[in-house]
Amino acid sequence: MTVSPLTPTDLARIRADFPILARELHGQPLAYLDSASTSQKPQQMLDAMTSFYSTSNANVHRGVYTLGVESTDAFEAARDAVAALLNAPSRREVIFTRNTTEALNLVAKTYGVQNCGPGDVIVSTVLEHHANLVPWQVLAEQTGATLRFLDIDDEGNLQLDALDAIAREGNVKLVAVTHQSNTLGVRPPVAEIVAWAHAQGAVVVLDAAQTVPNRPVDVQALDVDFLAFSGHKTLGPTGIGALWGRESLLADLQPFLTGGEMIRSVKLERTSWNALPWKFEAGTPAYAEAVGLHAAIDYLQAVGLEAIDAHEHAITDYALGRLAEVPGLRIIGPQTAAARGGVVSFVLDDVHPHDIAEILDRHAVCVRAGHHCTQPLIERLGLAATVRASFYLTTTEAEIDRLVAGLLDVRRVMGV
Amino acid sequence: MDDLYRENLMDHYQHPRHHGPMAECDAEAEGQNPLCGDQVIVQVKLTDGTIEEMRFTGHGCAISQAATSMLTELVQGLTVDEAAALPSQAILDELAIPLSAMRVKCAVLGLGTLKLALHRSAGTPLPAEWGDTDEMVWS
Numbered sequence: 001m002t003v004s005p006l007t008p009t010d011l012a013r014i015r016a017d018f019p020i021l022a023r024e025l026h027g028q029p030l031a032y033l034d035s036a037s038t039s040q041k042p043q044q045m046l047d048a049m050t051s052f053y054s055t056s057n058a059n060v061h062r063g064v065y066t067l068g069v070e071s072t073d074a075f076e077a078a079r080d081a082v083a084a085l086l087n088a089p090s091r092r093e094v095i096f097t098r099n100t101t102e103a104l105n106l107v108a109k110t111y112g113v114q115n116c117g118p119g120d121v122i123v124s125t126v127l128e129h130h131a132n133l134v135p136w137q138v139l140a141e142q143t144g145a146t147l148r149f150l151d152i153d154d155e156g157n158l159q160l161d162a163l164d165a166i167a168r169e170g171n172v173k174l175v176a177v178t179h180q181s182n183t184l185g186v187r188p189p190v191a192e193i194v195a196w197a198h199a200q201g202a203v204v205v206l207d208a209a210q211t212v213p214n215r216p217v218d219v220q221a222l223d224v225d226f227l228a229f230s231g232h233k234t235l236g237p238t239g240i241g242a243l244w245g246r247e248s249l250l251a252d253l254q255p256f257l258t259g260g261e262m263i264r265s266v267k268l269e270r271t272s273w274n275a276l277p278w279k280f281e282a283g284t285p286a287y288a289e290a291v292g293l294h295a296a297i298d299y300l301q302a303v304g305l306e307a308i309d310a311h312e313h314a315i316t317d318y319a320l321g322r323l324a325e326v327p328g329l330r331i332i333g334p335q336t337a338a339a340r341g342g343v344v345s346f347v348l349d350d351v352h353p354h355d356i357a358e359i360l361d362r363h364a365v366c367v368r369a370g371h372h373c374t375q376p377l378i379e380r381l382g383l384a385a386t387v388r389a390s391f392y393l394t395t396t397e398a399e400i401d402r403l404v405a406g407l408l409d410v411r412r413v414m415g416v
Numbered sequence: 417m418d419d420l421y422r423e424n425l426m427d428h429y430q431h432p433r434h435h436g437p438m439a440e441c442d443a444e445a446e447g448q449n450p451l452c453g454d455q456v457i458v459q460v461k462l463t464d465g466t467i468e469e470m471r472f473t474g475h476g477c478a479i480s481q482a483a484t485s486m487l488t489e490l491v492q493g494l495t496v497d498e499a500a501a502l503p504s505q506a507i508l509d510e511l512a513i514p515l516s517a518m519r520v521k522c523a524v525l526g527l528g529t530l531k532l533a534l535h536r537s538a539g540t541p542l543p544a545e546w547g548d549t550d551e552m553v554w555s
Contacts, residue, residue: 352477354452354522359421370452384453384475413421414478415430 003306005314006393014303015394017042025364031399032366036182036343036390038232039213041296045235048295052288060287061261061278071287078290079277081297082242086227087218092276093250095243096285100209101131103228103243104176106280107205108135110253111226111245116173118144123166123175123202125150125158126380129182130373132207136176145173152380156184156333163196172200179217180210183372183388184333185316185343187211194223203249209233210341213300214392215309219244231289235296240289243280250276257282300393308393312342315391319344319400326407328416332386342391345372348407349416353385356410363406365399421478425511429478434471434488441471443537447529448553454480454522458529460537467491467499470530479511479519484526486510491530500534502527 006014015021020040023030032040052074058067060075076091083091097103112135116122122136126149140147148166151159158177166172175197180187190206197204203225211217212229219227226249231240255262255273259282264272273279300308317337323329328349334340348356357369368388371378378385389403441459448455454476461468470488474481487507491499504524508515511523535542 352452352454354477354519355421355479358519375450413426415426 003304003310005310006303006307010303010307011311011394011396014042015396017044017299018394019043019046021394026362028364028402030364030366031402033389033391033395033399033403034366034368035213035233035392035395036210036372036388037368038238039235039392040394041237042235042299044299045237045292045295049237049288049292052291057288059284074291074294075285075287078287078294081294082244085212085217085297085301086244087220088244089220090247093244093247095245095250095277095280096290097228097241097243098239098286099230099232099241100207100228101241103241104131104205104207105135106243106256107226107228107245108139110256110280111203111249112136112139112174113143114253116140116143116145120145120171120173121166121169122147123150123172123197124148125177125188126152126376127156127158127178127181127184127186127188128176128374128377129178129207129209130375131209132176132178132205133376136174149376150177152186152377154381155335156181156186156377156381157339158186158188160189160192160196167196167200170200172197172202174205175202176205177207178210179206179208180341180343181333181374181377182210182343183345183374183377183386185340185345185390186334187339187341190222190224198223210343214305214312214342216305225249231293231296234293235299236293237289240286240293247276250280255282256280259283261285303393311393312391312395313337315395315397315400316340316342316344318397319389319391319403322400322404323407326404327411329407332381332383342395343388344390345386345388347383347386348410351410351414351416353387355414356387356407359410359413360403360406363402363409365403365406367403422513425478425482425513428482428485432472432481432485434469435473435485436471437473438469438471443533445529445533445536447525447532449476449480449521449525450553451518452477452480452522454525456480456484456526456529458484458526458533460530460533462496462537465496467494467496472526476525477522479515480522480525483507483511483523484529487526487530496534496538500531500538502531 018040056070058071060072079094082094194204205226206224208227208229213234227244232238262274262282264274332345353369370385438459442462443460446457456474459471472484507527
């Protein structure tokens with residue numbers, strides 16, 4: 001299937017929906033190239049939250065009065081929207097969390113703790129964001145399980161040759177992998193990993209924080225067992241994310257957090273748990289944020305996730321070509337757009353990435369500098385830090401041109 | 417941007433003063449800011465309780481390396497007590513540029529490492545104000 005990327009007219013119309021893009025910094029229009037950190041927000045999402053708070057706000061699953069009913073309906077409609085976005089077989093499989101990190105911790109502290117023990121093996125990769133690495137380290141320490149990491153080649157491509165040895169070791173219980181590296185943009189071969197993991201009788205936890213925002217993600221086609229993403233990278237507000245998990249797995253798990261909302265009945269001696277998904281949603285949930293996320297999903301689907309993916313591919317291809325013109329610049333990760341998403345890490349001679357990001361800021365170009373919450377990956381690559389530019393549905397070639405002009409100015413200022 | 421990366425700072429970054437290891441020293445410490453990968457190793461030669469020379473090696477951003485270079489000139493001839501009492505503001509005044517909170521940590525990395533070296537050499541604890549820089553790794 002070939003989908004046309006966004007046209008210049010589409011882009012202009014989309015950009016007009018993002019009020020922050022009208023802001024100027026240091027007398028220049030903003031060039032926001034840090035969407036892999038967090039996305040900017042369309043007016044439609046902001047309006048949905050304001051309208052909800054202005055007209056329907058009441059705590060969910062409580063009130064018999066009209067506002068409480070409207071609020072609950074809006075919250076549960078957001079769950080339906082997430083289920084549809086992910087092609088989940090059932091809305092009961094969608095658990096709202098604060099973000100990807102909390103969703104992954106939920107899996108580690110429920111499924112992980114209840115299924116892993118001494119002699120068991122957990123597999124992850126050196127590509128992972130700390131959010132999909134530290135919870136498994138802690139789980140291994142708590143349960144006595146062993147944690148194994150798949151390595152990469154020097155371009156960041158995941159190496160699967162260690163899987164045979166891990167399979168011989170046996171007792172693989174859980175495989176945690178990213179859908180797309182937040183630092184390199186590289187996309188690991190998830191289908192092969194899922195097939196291998198299921199052959200071992202292990203479950204697969206997919207960190208989809210970098211892919212749910214910008215391309216179709218189908219949990220049934222992926223055949224993973226758990227999947228996590230964040231609302232704030234998906235045009236939605238902060239404070240809301242989601243975990244999708246197979247109902248057959250979630251049904252048997254003990255709760256994550258306990259308290260209100262997640263109970264069926266509470267007696268002083270004993271409490272019984274609520275049905276899925278509410279068993280995993282203790283306390284007042286971020287229901288207004290869920291309404292915002294719903295509006296964000298509607299926005300993404302109106303633009304079309306295939307079109308956004310195609311746009312990111314085209315803009316990444318353009319960026320890789322333009323960045324190659326900057327003397328002394330070295331792309332870290334895959335050298336072509338074919339093998340990656342809209343995230344480009346690079347270094348420039350021996351100029352420290354923080355100096356680069358600071359000088360680019362004076363050109364109103366917003367990029368991230370540092371280890372991007374992937375310290376083991378940065379160390380594996382023999383680096384201390386990189387500069388990362390990341391793209392989304394609002395990114396234009398003109399913004400890439402300003403990045404390149406800014407980098408030439410970095411060379412001038414730093415005398416390289 | 418030239419108000420930030422002005423000539424004096426870039427001169428210290430590109431031509432750091434008192435840079436390179438010292439064969440024998442009286443005080444030594446290493447400081448790292450793992451958030452940005454900045455690292456400095458500070459060595460001090462003392463004569464009668466006075467800093468005869470401070471030298472440093474390391475790598476990192478222009479702010480951290482230039483500030484440490486400036487520090488080597490600032491503390492030359494100071495007594496150990498005077499150097500150990502230097503406030504962060506002294507090095508910020510030396511840099512004379514506006515810095516965000518994140519970059520202030522880069523600016524004071526060298527000073528914190530020097531203080532650690534001096535206190536370690538004297539057998540006195542590092543002052544409390546350096547104890548709250550928990551992003552830093554001292555060794």
